[in-house]
Amino acid sequence: MRAVVTGARGLLGEEVVDWLEGNEGDQVIRLRGRDELDIADTQAVVSFMRRVKPDFIVHCAAERDMDAAECNPRNAYMVNYFGTWNVALAAGLCDSLMVFISSEAVYDGKKDTMYTEDDPKNPLNVYGRSKAMAEEEVKSLLDKYFILRVPILFGGKGRTGDNRILNTVSALRSGECVTAPADQWTSPTYARDVAMAIGRMTRTPDDGHGLLACHGVAPRRGASPETGYGVYAVANKGKTSRYEFVCKLAELAGCKRSYVRPGSREGKPARRGRNTALDCACLERTFGLDLRPWEDALSECLKSMGLSS
Numbered sequence: 001m002r003a004v005v006t007g008a009r010g011l012l013g014e015e016v017v018d019w020l021e022g023n024e025g026d027q028v029i030r031l032r033g034r035d036e037l038d039i040a041d042t043q044a045v046v047s048f049m050r051r052v053k054p055d056f057i058v059h060c061a062a063e064r065d066m067d068a069a070e071c072n073p074r075n076a077y078m079v080n081y082f083g084t085w086n087v088a089l090a091a092g093l094c095d096s097l098m099v100f101i102s103s104e105a106v107y108d109g110k111k112d113t114m115y116t117e118d119d120p121k122n123p124l125n126v127y128g129r130s131k132a133m134a135e136e137e138v139k140s141l142l143d144k145y146f147i148l149r150v151p152i153l154f155g156g157k158g159r160t161g162d163n164r165i166l167n168t169v170s171a172l173r174s175g176e177c178v179t180a181p182a183d184q185w186t187s188p189t190y191a192r193d194v195a196m197a198i199g200r201m202t203r204t205p206d207d208g209h210g211l212l213a214c215h216g217v218a219p220r221r222g223a224s225p226e227t228g229y230g231v232y233a234v235a236n237k238g239k240t241s242r243y244e245f246v247c248k249l250a251e252l253a254g255c256k257r258s259y260v261r262p263g264s265r266e267g268k269p270a271r272r273g274r275n276t277a278l279d280c281a282c283l284e285r286t287f288g289l290d291l292r293p294w295e296d297a298l299s300e301c302l303k304s305m306g307l308s309s
């Protein structure tokens, strides 16, 4: 299979490339960033995809900094909304499957329990709106798509200087205090586990009897009964506050927990939801993918980065 990965210089894109390259016989074409192909350029995106004719496109490129998006909405909509429209248009013209990485930020966070795919979208900020609008374009342009709503990601890859785990552990080890919101709940997720899920979802064979039928379940509204195409929440299991997450990180990295201070999600340019933890029962039912608890994933992530205590 031939795959194109956009945003391949990023935290998730690099993991996706690694996972796909581990499959013998796959050809992976990475688009690292806008210096290689600006996804906001319709002509460039369409002619590139037409030349390459991928079996599937994993679209990770985005402006993912919520505060930057709030301060520069034009850029956020150009990249996250219009860029995704371009990729979807090209995917349709090439009959490619598109995997679009969306976000928990499409929800308002007012729900007390975990969010499922059927909960209504009501984004609180520009970033969330750009993702919510992009989702609609993917759905209207394509039949063959996966839209993955993912929560806050962690991992060891991505651009140098931009790694949250590394920056936090370095700060704690040098005796600096780190503040994290104690009033924002989420399902922190290892980018490597999302990459594995994408890899598995893009190569689950359709045996003609229908994927969901294979797993013995009735199709969920919005998901295709033959292929499972549709919208999925993808997250490690569990729910925690951003503050408790950093406390756990400190503990696993052998740093002092007392250097982690509880803060608030308020006071930033972009509003954040109170609780955007995700329920991934649909992913498990459809693909048999049961992602491990976030604590186990974080522990493995730190080991792979050489940061465990």
Ligand SMILES: NC(=O)c1ccc[n+]([C@@H]2O[C@H](COP(=O)([O-])OP(=O)(O)OC[C@H]3O[C@@H](n4cnc5c(N)ncnc54)[C@H](OP(=O)(O)O)[C@@H]3O)[C@@H](O)[C@H]2O)c1
Pocket: 006, 007, 008, 009, 010, 011, 012, 013, 032, 033, 034, 035, 037, 038, 039, 040, 059, 060, 061, 062, 063, 064, 065, 079, 083, 101, 102, 103, 104, 150, 151, 152, 153, 154, 158, 159
């Ligand atoms: N990280 C999270 O916590 C999180 C949470 C929820 C959802 N997501 C979503 O997951 C996906 C991957 O996120 P990530 O954390 O891997 O992002 P990231 O580390 O910030 O990487 C973003 C990638 O997109 C590229 N990019 C940005 N603008 C571009 C443009 N105009 N044309 C082409 N490439 C462009 C960047 O390259 P250059 O900047 O070098 O051009 C980079 O390779 C995104 O869709 C993001 O919204 C992330």
